[in-house]
Amino acid sequence: MKRNEFLILVVALAILPYLIQDPYWLHVYITTCLNICLAASLRILWNVGLLSCGHAAFMGLGAYTSALLTIKAGVSPWLGMPLGALLAALVALGLGYPALRLTGIYFVLVSFAFNEVFFLIATRLREFAGGPSGLVGIPRPSGLPPGKLAYAYFASAVFLITLIVLLRFERSRVGQIWLAIRDTELRSRCVGIQTTHYKLFAFGVSSFFAGLIGGVYAHYIAFISPSDFTIWQSVYIQLYMIVGGVGSFLGPIVGSLALTVLTEFIRAAGPLQSVVYGILLAAVMLFLPGGLIALGGHFSALFRKRTGAAKNP
Amino acid sequence: MDAFPFYMQVFSNGVVLACYYVLVALGLNLIMGIMHIINFAQGTVYMLSAMLLYILCVELGLHYFLAGALSIVGTALLGIVMERLLFRRLLGQFLPSLVMSLGLLLAIEGAVWLRFGIISKAIPGVFPGTFDILGASVSYERLVVIIGGLLLIGGLFLFIRHTKAGRAIRAVEQDREAAILYGIEISAICRLVFIVSFGLSAAAAFLVSPMLVIDPNIGHTPLLKGLVIIVLGGMGSVTGTLVGGFIIGFIESIASSFFDNTIGSIFSFVILMGILLVRPSGLLPYRM
Numbered sequence: 001m002k003r004n005e006f007l008i009l010v011v012a013l014a015i016l017p018y019l020i021q022d023p024y025w026l027h028v029y030i031t032t033c034l035n036i037c038l039a040a041s042l043r044i045l046w047n048v049g050l051l052s053c054g055h056a057a058f059m060g061l062g063a064y065t066s067a068l069l070t071i072k073a074g075v076s077p078w079l080g081m082p083l084g085a086l087l088a089a090l091v092a093l094g095l096g097y098p099a100l101r102l103t104g105i106y107f108v109l110v111s112f113a114f115n116e117v118f119f120l121i122a123t124r125l126r127e128f129a130g131g132p133s134g135l136v137g138i139p140r141p142s143g144l145p146p147g148k149l150a151y152a153y154f155a156s157a158v159f160l161i162t163l164i165v166l167l168r169f170e171r172s173r174v175g176q177i178w179l180a181i182r183d184t185e186l187r188s189r190c191v192g193i194q195t196t197h198y199k200l201f202a203f204g205v206s207s208f209f210a211g212l213i214g215g216v217y218a219h220y221i222a223f224i225s226p227s228d229f230t231i232w233q234s235v236y237i238q239l240y241m242i243v244g245g246v247g248s249f250l251g252p253i254v255g256s257l258a259l260t261v262l263t264e265f266i267r268a269a270g271p272l273q274s275v276v277y278g279i280l281l282a283a284v285m286l287f288l289p290g291g292l293i294a295l296g297g298h299f300s301a302l303f304r305k306r307t308g309a310a311k312n313p
Numbered sequence: 314m315d316a317f318p319f320y321m322q323v324f325s326n327g328v329v330l331a332c333y334y335v336l337v338a339l340g341l342n343l344i345m346g347i348m349h350i351i352n353f354a355q356g357t358v359y360m361l362s363a364m365l366l367y368i369l370c371v372e373l374g375l376h377y378f379l380a381g382a383l384s385i386v387g388t389a390l391l392g393i394v395m396e397r398l399l400f401r402r403l404l405g406q407f408l409p410s411l412v413m414s415l416g417l418l419l420a421i422e423g424a425v426w427l428r429f430g431i432i433s434k435a436i437p438g439v440f441p442g443t444f445d446i447l448g449a450s451v452s453y454e455r456l457v458v459i460i461g462g463l464l465l466i467g468g469l470f471l472f473i474r475h476t477k478a479g480r481a482i483r484a485v486e487q488d489r490e491a492a493i494l495y496g497i498e499i500s501a502i503c504r505l506v507f508i509v510s511f512g513l514s515a516a517a518a519f520l521v522s523p524m525l526v527i528d529p530n531i532g533h534t535p536l537l538k539g540l541v542i543i544v545l546g547g548m549g550s551v552t553g554t555l556v557g558g559f560i561i562g563f564i565e566s567i568a569s570s571f572f573d574n575t576i577g578s579i580f581s582f583v584i585l586m587g588i589l590l591v592r593p594s595g596l597l598p599y600r601m
Contacts, residue, residue: 046408049408051408051412097590098589101593102589104407104408105349105548106544106593108411109351109540109541109544110586112537112540114582116578116582117579120575120578120579121575123575124575231533232419238415270423270426271422271423271424272423272427273423274422274423274426275419275423275427277416277419277420278419278421279416279420281412281413281420282416282417283416285403285409285410285412286402286403
């Protein structure tokens with residue numbers, strides 16, 4: 001990111017919550033920020049050629065860890081959130097060690113099953129984690145003034161930090177190696193890259209941010225239950241990423257923004273939403289593999305063709 | 314001898330679950346072996362054909378067997394349509410086809426939910442009554458599921474092993490290019506695999522629907538179990554799927570008798586991770 005673009009983004013993030021003011025749209029703003037972070041962190045895995053069907057479980061791990069630490073042990077949320085993220089990353093490493101040595105198909109299956117198991121365990125721990133009815137009364141981070149505006153600024157800060165870290169990863173040497181593994185895994189291994197280690201690392205980073213966002217979400221919404229972190233939630237995160245376009249860093253951002261706002265407009269709860277999302281997901285895969293981002297490219301190509309034709313008749 | 318009826322119950326439960334899961338898992342595994350995609354909509358297909366059965370049997374009042382035959386044929390036709398219009402376009406692209414099947418799952422379940430609501434429905438049992446084996450009572454429903462399931466699985470074995478089409482399927486699975494060189498038409502094989510796999514899921518729905526409830530979400534359980542079974546048994550391996558299915562079926566039956574269903578699911582996940590650590594190719598990997 002160039003310095004000017006960065007400054008524009010910071011200014012926009014600083015002004016936007018203040019301009020919105022309305023509590024309902026501030027809620028949408030916060031949700032959008034968090035969804036963007038989730039989709040962007042999932043894309044780290046896509047860059048290594050993996051698709052996780054368990055992203056929501058890692059989000060849930062972070063959320064539950066932070067919430068339980070603050071409620072049961074009286075730890076400050078400021079410490080709880082990173083600890084939750086750390087635990088999510090550690091679990092990802094433990095899970096990835098057996099699963100990532102194999103081809104991507106196994107990883108999909110294991111992450112899918114893991115999400116289900118997370119849901120089952122969270123539902124079962126009745127005394128400790130509230131069972132199906134979840135945890136209530138998760139405290140706000142201390143020092144944050146009451147109201148949605150303050151939390152919107154906090155979410156903006158988390159958003160900014162997450163995106164910068166993810167972008168730095170992508171542009172770094174590690175990021176290049178990830179892409180190399182995605183494109184030609186065998187060749188990467190032949191030149192001496194420990195592909196499994198790099199995949200594990202990507203899984204850890206991705207899950208760390210999922211856990212972090214989970215914590216931020218839990219302390220915002222003050223109530224979490226296992227049904228917030230189901231497989232379908234994971235699929236929705238995939239949807240944000242894929243509909244936006246997986247090819248570029250901007251893709252998940254555009255996708256989450258478009259879909260979160262779209263969801264607010266159609267106001268479709270439950271079945272209708274899943275019909276719309278499902279058709280969208282299948283249609284993007286069939287007809288627009290590059291996602292919404294590529295749509296912009298198509299249009300500008302069309303435009304250039306037109307103007308080009310005008311120049312040389 | 315007191316405990317015997319109880320163990321008999323656990324055993325028959327396990328076999329019923331195993332037949333149910335194996336039928337769905339075989340469909341998943343066939344598609345996975347031939348087309349190298351995970352069809353996440355396989356459980357949804359099971360749900361759809363159970364719904365179709367419900368419509369034909371309860372709403373239209375057809376005889377159970379006629380309704381079953383129609384729903385199996387209808388589901389197989391759906392398989393042809395899905396393969397031709399959707400999956401063929403993404404042949405060979407692992408992640409896109411997987412994501413598309415997830416989209417199908419969401420869309421179909423949402424649509425069924427919109428049309429029929431979330432309230433579970435039931436198909437009245439067709440084989441009422443129980444009979445006694447050595448002091449343990451087993452319902453006729455279960456016996457029908459066990460016999461029907463085993464017959465279907467056996468039939469699939471014979472089909473894969475001994476018919477020309479089955480040989481062609483195995484040939485494509487082993488070496489796609491060589492199979493093409495020998496004049497096997499890949500697209501015909503893909504269609505065939507979709508028909509068989511959707512038909513098996515529909516048959517599972519036909520067999521177990523009278524024992525279970527029907528709602529838009531019933532597809533998730535067989536899908537999840539099917540995926541675990543495939544990893545357990547080995548991808549592309551029919552025998553492995555059978556063995557894995559029986560292991561998972563019995564674990565579930567034992568766990569739900571002594572603890573509850575959740576423990577069974579968690580335990581099968583632990584087994585899955587263990588298998589991946591120790592024997593990643595599955596218990597009975599496909600041998601050429």
